[in-house]
Amino acid sequence: MNFFDAIMFPFRMAVSFVLGFFHDVLTAIGMDPASGFTWMLSIVLLVILIRTLLIPLFVKQIKASRNMQAMQPELQKLQAKYKGKKDQLSRQAMALEQQELMKKHGANPFSACLPMLVQMPFFFALFQVLNGAARAVQEGQAVGALSLEQVTQFANSTFLGAKMSDTFLGSLGENFSLNVILVTVVMILLMTASQFITQKQIMAKNMSETAMASPFMQQQKMMLYLLPIVFGIGGINFPIGVLIYWTATNIWTMAQQFWIIRNNPNPGSQAERELNERRAAKGLPPVNEKKTGKKTEEVVAPKPTGQRQQPVRKNRRKK
Template sequence: MNNFLDTILTPFTYAVSWVLWAFHELFTRIGMDEGSGVTWTLSIIFLVLLIRTLLIPVFVKQIKSQRAMQALQPDLRKLQAKYKGKTDQMSRQAMVQEQQALFKKHKTNPLSSCLPLLIQMPFFFALFRVLNNASHASENHQAVGALSVENIRSFDSAQILGAPLSETFLGTINSGNTNWAVVIVAVIMILAMIASQFFTQRQLMTKNMSKEALEGPFMQQQKMMLYILPLVFGIGGINFPIGVLIYWTATNLWTLCQQFWVIRNNPTPGSQAERELNARRAEKGLPPVGVKKEDAAAAAEEAAQQAAKGQREQPKRNNRRKKK
């Protein structure tokens, strides 16, 4: 099993380690200290920026798929109502087939929202291998991927706020000689990683989901991701090297900011974010999203003409019959 994983991850390991080496060389040549933790930290952050920039087309596809998932929520609810109470095997199979037909029609699937995360995982595991093996490789005078023995030694000795970048929270606790700088930096980074993951998902749920999506089964999936993903990374974070925690926190912050920009400027139709965008556009004298300026002007002119005519004339009341 390990040999199989090694075979799969080897190309990613060389790619990640080469990019890390290239950025480290760049910062060293512009005058930064070769063995400084700041130099290596910046190399890791710029590795994140490069990967996430390359993933922008995937992010755009993810946004389109999420909107398609929200658009088909009414059809999914009708489908669930159709098969409600039917527990036999044939009914379940029929429901699954109809769901798959809906997903195919709208060109989406429930896993589309996880696509950027899934694509990132091989790079994440490759970086984890590089940084996690740094201490062992340094002791045994071994290279790791595209990083030479000298690079590995430089990284293994690099520190940020007194915490070695190759050290882990669990490792220093179990060592019998706890480095409290590692504990403090790791806890701060883990909390930042969890918080950024949580607020990214919460921002999506509260701002960029239509009414149909908020009331449908898609919302349950989003709620699970809201709590499960931060919990998974929080628990796993105690065994991540400080360098990996920096990588994952940086990528979470990128996601949070990228999503904020998209939600603010190109929100899902029918969402709270769209209503807020239309309110901002109205303040500037612009028409709502999706309405052409000419159409908005014609509608405004028609409304003005109706207002000028005044209220509709009230029907005249019949004269009361004169009392005899």
């Protein structure tokens, strides 16, 4: 066992145990244990469980994103202050002031990608479990917490006529299968499209004008196109079961983001303006007034009435 396998061992055991548990539950309620639909539903339930446990991290991600947007005006002033200064002392001073600025706003770029980083070990563990199923059947071995019987059922189960352990690359050459190629291509397109739409709706509706003009936005634009390409290229070597897992994860994220953007948008964003329009149509105050509980009122100075009374000293001496 190499170093990577040693690190992945507890995740592989956890994923295989939960996957086998859901499969046993679905089998107990009358579903066919060898059916690809049963295994597909087991994978979807695994996604639901993992994403439910990650909700606290998702809340932190939202807060981190909003804090990053809130600090953009001050960050732009800081960058303008040190513009053109490339000496070592200026760079160090800028880095220190930027750290203080992030500390002041409670912003942490790492928190924005924390949910994805936490998911990655489970994703690789599932990849190892599903990818090793066919080989394990030939060798007569179990995979993680899955029994040999469960591994055999999974390896022989089909999804739209393709085995759950099949891959796009594995269906070329001598093992050419047009059906597997079509299924994997459709799944890869669904996986990348759902990821693109999720990121696109954040940029289109849930960012303020200041954030849209910031360097942070430029990084977001790069990630918008880079991540779908990376996962699209990597998807040609993913088993169909892994493609189902990642597509279900992306659909969950897309629906979750849609709900957040619609009901709890970032201040100053297009989504907030649309939310206030919907609230105004229902006779409700804008969302910022709902949070503060106070209505902003214009202070008007009282108009003078009559002749101004001159001040009189009480102890005025008589001439």
